[in-house]
Amino acid sequence: MLASIKSLALLALAATAAQAAVVTYNWNITYVNANPDGLHERRVIGVNGQFPIPTINVTLGDTLVINVINQIDQPTSLHSHGLFQTGNAQFDGPSMVTQCPIPPGANFTYTIPIEQHGTYWIHGHNRGQYVDGLRGPLIIHNTNETYKYDEEYTIALADWYHTEHEIMLEQYLSIFNPSGAEPVPESGLINQKTDAKFNFVPGKTYRLRIINMSALAMFHFYIDGHEMEIIEVDGIDVERKVVTSFPVTAAQRYSVLVKARADASQNFILHADMDPSMFDVVPPELELKVQGTIVYSETAPLAPSGVTDEYEPFNDALLVPVIPETTQLPDQIFPLTAAFSVLNDYSNKATFNDITYVMPKVPTLYTALTTGNLSSNPEVYGKYSHPMVVKHNEWIEIIINNDDPGNHPFHLHGHVFQIVGRSTGKYTAADGPYPGYINTTNPSRRDTVLVPSEENVAIRFKANNPGVWLFHCHIEWHLQAGLATTIIEAPEVMPSVLKIDPTHIEHCKALGIPYRGNAAGNEGLNLDGANLGPDPLPGTFTAKGIVALVFTIISALLGLATVIWYAREDDALISAQVAQAKNTEEQH
Numbered sequence: 166m167l168a169s170i171k172s173l174a175l176l177a178l179a180a181t182a183a184q185a186a187v188v189t190y191n192w193n194i195t196y197v198n199a200n201p202d203g204l205h206e207r208r209v210i211g212v213n214g215q216f217p218i219p220t221i222n223v224t225l226g227d228t229l230v231i232n233v234i235n236q237i238d239q240p241t242s243l244h245s246h247g248l249f250q251t252g253n254a255q256f257d258g259p260s261m262v263t264q265c266p267i268p269p270g271a272n273f274t275y276t277i278p279i280e281q282h283g284t285y286w287i288h289g290h291n292r293g294q295y296v297d298g299l300r301g302p303l304i305i306h307n308t309n310e311t312y313k314y315d316e317e318y319t320i321a322l323a324d325w326y327h328t329e330h331e332i333m334l335e336q337y338l339s340i341f342n343p344s345g346a347e348p349v350p351e352s353g354l355i356n357q358k359t360d361a362k363f364n365f366v367p368g369k370t371y372r373l374r375i376i377n378m379s380a381l382a383m384f385h386f387y388i389d390g391h392e393m394e395i396i397e398v399d400g401i402d403v404e405r406k407v408v409t410s411f412p413v414t415a416a417q418r419y420s421v422l423v424k425a426r427a428d429a430s431q432n433f434i435l436h437a438d439m440d441p442s443m444f445d446v447v448p449p450e451l452e453l454k455v456q457g458t459i460v461y462s463e464t465a466p467l468a469p470s471g472v473t474d475e476y477e478p479f480n481d482a483l484l485v486p487v488i489p490e491t492t493q494l495p496d497q498i499f500p501l502t503a504a505f506s507v508l509n510d511y512s513n514k515a516t517f518n519d520i521t522y523v524m525p526k527v528p529t530l531y532t533a534l535t536t537g538n539l540s541s542n543p544e545v546y547g548k549y550s551h552p553m554v555v556k557h558n559e560w561i562e563i564i565i566n567n568d569d570p571g572n573h574p575f576h577l578h579g580h581v582f583q584i585v586g587r588s589t590g591k592y593t594a595a596d597g598p599y600p601g602y603i604n605t606t607n608p609s610r611r612d613t614v615l616v617p618s619e620e621n622v623a624i625r626f627k628a629n630n631p632g633v634w635l636f637h638c639h640i641e642w643h644l645q646a647g648l649a650t651t652i653i654e655a656p657e658v659m660p661s662v663l664k665i666d667p668t669h670i671e672h673c674k675a676l677g678i679p680y681r682g683n684a685a686g687n688e689g690l691n692l693d694g695a696n697l698g699p700d701p702l703p704g705t706f707t708a709k710g711i712v713a714l715v716f717t718i719i720s721a722l723l724g725l726a727t728v729i730w731y732a733r734e735d736d737a738l739i740s741a742q743v744a745q746a747k748n749t750e751e752q753h
């Protein structure tokens with residue numbers, strides 16, 4: 166009797182211990198040569214000499230430890246996308262927001278208590294490094310999953326470029342690209358390859374975790390001959406919703422349950438079509454139909470493909486969270502308007518309310534922790550980090566207007582937010598009450614939301630996670646063009662709940678980055694020497710006029726334009742100017 170009670174207690178202890186495991190990954194960040202699309206071998210950023218990088222697999226309650234050794238010749242950092250990092254903002258990852266990057270040759274340990282479950286990913290957050298391959302799935306199993314399934318597969322979708330991101334970024338942001346045309350990928354990949362296979366056994370139920378790790382591309386996901394039930398959105402379990410296809414924009418995740426067919430007589434194509442609307446021009450050699458195979462039997466024939474361009478209408482705001490959360494009237498509302506324009510440095514940049522994000526001299530988290538009671542004053546963070554200061558436990562609403570012809574997926578670090586509203590056109594505070602509220606009872610929740618062109622979306626969250634959290638477009642090119650703001654959440658309580666690992670400070674010192682004071686590294690509100698961004702040109706210039714002007718000047722100076730991936734609305738104009746410039750050149 167006694168013995169069995171003892172062993173029960175031991176069992177319980179073992180169970181607790183199992184739930185509280187420390188799961189350690191040793192990651193040497195290294196260059197690797199790889200040819201994932203079979204079209205072009207290139208240098209990529211991998212881990213431990215491998216590409217794709219390892220999948221991280223942990224369970225709710227674990228502590229994830231990633232020992233990083235930076236063995237590439239550029240600083241790096243890692244962001245675990247979608248993780249709350251409660252009280253742990255120092256490990257969120259974005260360079261110059263929550264940390265100085267890890268210098269070449271240095272080590273750093275990310276220690277992350279796992280407080281949620283679902284489908285996430287981890288990626289480099291220093292410049293555009295994830296575009297070069299530093300990105301992989303991060304799967305968190307629930308201790309008791311809401312839905313039952315027999316097996317699971319992770320399906321990571323990604324666009325792939327043949328050129329390293331630094332080269333593309335320089336071209337993208339140069340004055341030679343005044344229309345802001347983004348680099349178009351050379352391929353789309355499933356699990357970083359072009360021939361991904363997933364074995365199905367008749368009668369079993371599979372959970373597919375779909376992650377969009379794109380820099381740019383949006384995919385439409387469907388499987389021939391199978392229905393799907395969406396059960397998870399960005400880590401939030403939702404009521405089952407039967408779909409035949411759904412779109413996944415950069416950084417979003419979905420889990421679907423798929424019931425395998427009753428027999429193994431055929432295999433089926435799994436589709437992740439790249440949406441051409443994201444690209445200004447679709448190069449003829451780009452394969453938009455990205456495919457994998459559901460394999461029932463190695464010898465079975467492939468079922469005829471239901472290739473389609475007609476996708477089911479889809480509204481993620483209608484996905485109902487299983488664990489309901491009501492919303493509350495906001496204490497603060499921040500209307501933001503996203504736009505692209507040629508600024509007064511003559512390059513095409515992205516702005517929120519006419520401000521393009523520029524990194525401060527001091528990581529914003531350190532400014533919040535070292536400026537005393539000035540930390541509640543947005544001025545200390547510098548205008549160009551676009552700070553939005555919110556108080557502890559306030560309800561915050563952000564209304565994002567998309568004033569650009571393209572669609573943009575916006576991501577908030579440190580939270581899931583509620584999607585409380587959506588409408589067309591542009592909303593400003595001067596318009597009176599926001600007209601687009603759709604559901605404030607149990608709104609859908611996620612961490613990345615697509616705002617279509619000329620529409621707006623209202624999101625809400627409770628400021629219950631003291632820290633500094635980036636809010637930005639997850640199209641990597643647009644983040645680098647400045648489409649970001651910084652939420653300074655509960656600065657009044659940060660010093661009592663947040664700590665900074667001394668290794669962070671060593672890294673700042675090694676890289677010559679100041680780690681105290683305001684955005685300029687000074688005391689008080691003296692922002693002399695702060696990093697400044699370009700500003701909008703005087704209003705009398707129209708965008709088209711500027712494009713024409715700039716191109717005329719450039720063409721005259723250089724005789725040719727080096728960078729045109731494709732043009733946006735000013736297409737014909739630019740092409741004509743370039744052609745003319747080239748002709749002139751050839752004649753001389």
Ligand SMILES: *[C@@H]1O[C@H](CO)[C@@H](O)[C@H](O)[C@H]1NC(C)=O
Nearest residue numbers: 191192193212213214234236
């Ligand atoms: C990482 O690099 C270090 C130093 O070069 C080496 O000692 C270690 O074995 C490497 N670890 C892995 C997992 O590759």
Ligand SMILES: *[C@@H]1O[C@H](CO)[C@@H](O)[C@H](O)[C@H]1NC(C)=O
Nearest residue numbers: 220221222223224304306319
């Ligand atoms: C992930 O971890 C779970 C729980 O430890 C384990 O059952 C599963 O096999 C792991 N999956 C992979 C792909 O490693």
Ligand SMILES: *[C@@H]1O[C@H](CO)[C@@H](O)[C@H](O)[C@H]1NC(C)=O
Nearest residue numbers: 232233234235270271272273
């Ligand atoms: C980084 O960690 C590795 C393995 O633990 C160790 O061999 C190396 O000396 C460390 N490098 C630095 C710069 O601390």
Ligand SMILES: *[C@@H]1O[C@H](CO)[C@@H](O)[C@H](O)[C@H]1NC(C)=O
Nearest residue numbers: 307308309310311312313487
């Ligand atoms: C797991 O969850 C199900 C439904 O959510 C519940 O009925 C069951 O009691 C839970 N099991 C455990 C061990 O918590």
Ligand SMILES: *[C@@H]1O[C@H](CO)[C@@H](O)[C@H](O)[C@H]1NC(C)=O
Nearest residue numbers: 322377382383384413414415
């Ligand atoms: C990934 O996101 C990008 C950007 O929104 C989008 O263009 C692309 O179609 C998405 N891919 C998938 C497979 O959903």
Ligand SMILES: *[C@@H]1O[C@H](CO)[C@@H](O)[C@H](O)[C@H]1NC(C)=O
Nearest residue numbers: 483484485604606607608609
């Ligand atoms: C919307 O509101 C209703 C109640 O009016 C609720 O039942 C539903 O779950 C809510 N959420 C979504 C995402 O539709």
Ligand SMILES: *[C@@H]1O[C@H](CO)[C@@H](O)[C@H](O)[C@H]1NC(C)=O
Nearest residue numbers: 536537538539540541542657
């Ligand atoms: C800020 O702190 C300083 C010194 O700690 C103090 O003198 C001052 O009154 C405080 N200001 C406010 C507005 O609390």
Ligand SMILES: [Cu+2]
Nearest residue numbers: 573638640643
């Ligand atoms: Cu964008």
